[in-house]
Amino acid sequence: MNWNNLESTWKSQKAAAIPAANLASLLSTFESKSRAEACRFLWRDLREGIVGIFLSGYFAYKTWKAGPAYWPIGVAVAILAGIAVFFLIDRLRARGLRLSPDAALLAKVDADLAELRHQRRLYDTVTAWGLAPLALAMVIIVATAYYNKPEMLQSARHIRYAAGYFVAVVALFWYIRTLNQRILHRQIEPRISELERLRDNLTSPP
Numbered sequence: 074m075n076w077n078n079l080e081s082t083w084k085s086q087k088a089a090a091i092p093a094a095n096l097a098s099l100l101s102t103f104e105s106k107s108r109a110e111a112c113r114f115l116w117r118d119l120r121e122g123i124v125g126i127f128l129s130g131y132f133a134y135k136t137w138k139a140g141p142a143y144w145p146i147g148v149a150v151a152i153l154a155g156i157a158v159f160f161l162i163d164r165l166r167a168r169g170l171r172l173s174p175d176a177a178l179l180a181k182v183d184a185d186l187a188e189l190r191h192q193r194r195l196y197d198t199v200t201a202w203g204l205a206p207l208a209l210a211m212v213i214i215v216a217t218a219y220y221n222k223p224e225m226l227q228s229a230r231h232i233r234y235a236a237g238y239f240v241a242v243v244a245l246f247w248y249i250r251t252l253n254q255r256i257l258h259r260q261i262e263p264r265i266s267e268l269e270r271l272r273d274n275l276t277s278p279p
Contacts, residue, residue, distance in 0.1 A: 103178070103271065107185050110264070111167075114192060118164040125157025132214065145217045149210035156206060163195075182272050189265050196257040204246050211242060 129150045136146040172184050195202075215238065218225075225231040 103182070103185075106264070107181065110185070110189070114167065114188075115164065118160045118167075122157045122160040122164070125153050125160065129153040129157060139221075142221050143217055145213055149213040152206050152210040152213075156203060159202070179272070179275050182268055182275065186265065186268050186272065189261055189268070193257060193261050193265065196253045196261060199253045200250060204249060208242070208246065 132146055132153065133150045136143050136150065139146075167188060170184065170188070172181055176184075215235070219235070
């Protein structure tokens with residue numbers, strides 16, 4: 074950004090309380106962090122969406138091959154597909170709210186704050202909208218398999234397998250929940266506080 078653009082941006086933010094000499098560095102930091110956040114959320118949504126589509130397709134195929142008796146797994150497939158669609162829709166939502174590169178600095182800060190607050194809600198409620206439905210889908214799949222082959226419940230090997238599967242799922246869900254909370258408290262919330270301070274500087278009387 075050259076000096077003329079910097080001066081124009083500074084003058085357009087009439088409430089800015091920071092010196093123009095510092096605005097270039099502040100804006101450069103803001104833009105780089107904003108791009109990094111957008112890329113991180115993009116790849117997360119794409120990754121989770123693709124995994125969900127793959128899993129729902131895999132179990133749909135296995136259900137079709139297994140026959141009508143395994144129809145409850147179709148409910149699990151719908152749950153997995155729903156989670157994948159949720160991520161893809163959220164990605165389209167974020168894309169639709171993207172500002173043009175020449176938007177005012179204050180507008181960009183407000184847009185980033187809105188997106189980060191949205192992401193904070195997602196990370197904070199991941200158990201309700203993500204982990205709980207996923208757990209339900211996995212229970213349906215396992216229960217349907219054992220219901221159609223009750224002899225497995227009489228096999229010590231299959232009982233150990235079921236117990237190991239349960240422990241592994243609980244550990245995985247605990248890890249996902251812990252990881253989400255770590256991202257929330259170490260990345261998202263500090264960035265929200267930083268942008269709120271920046272916005273206060275931009276809107277405070279000179």
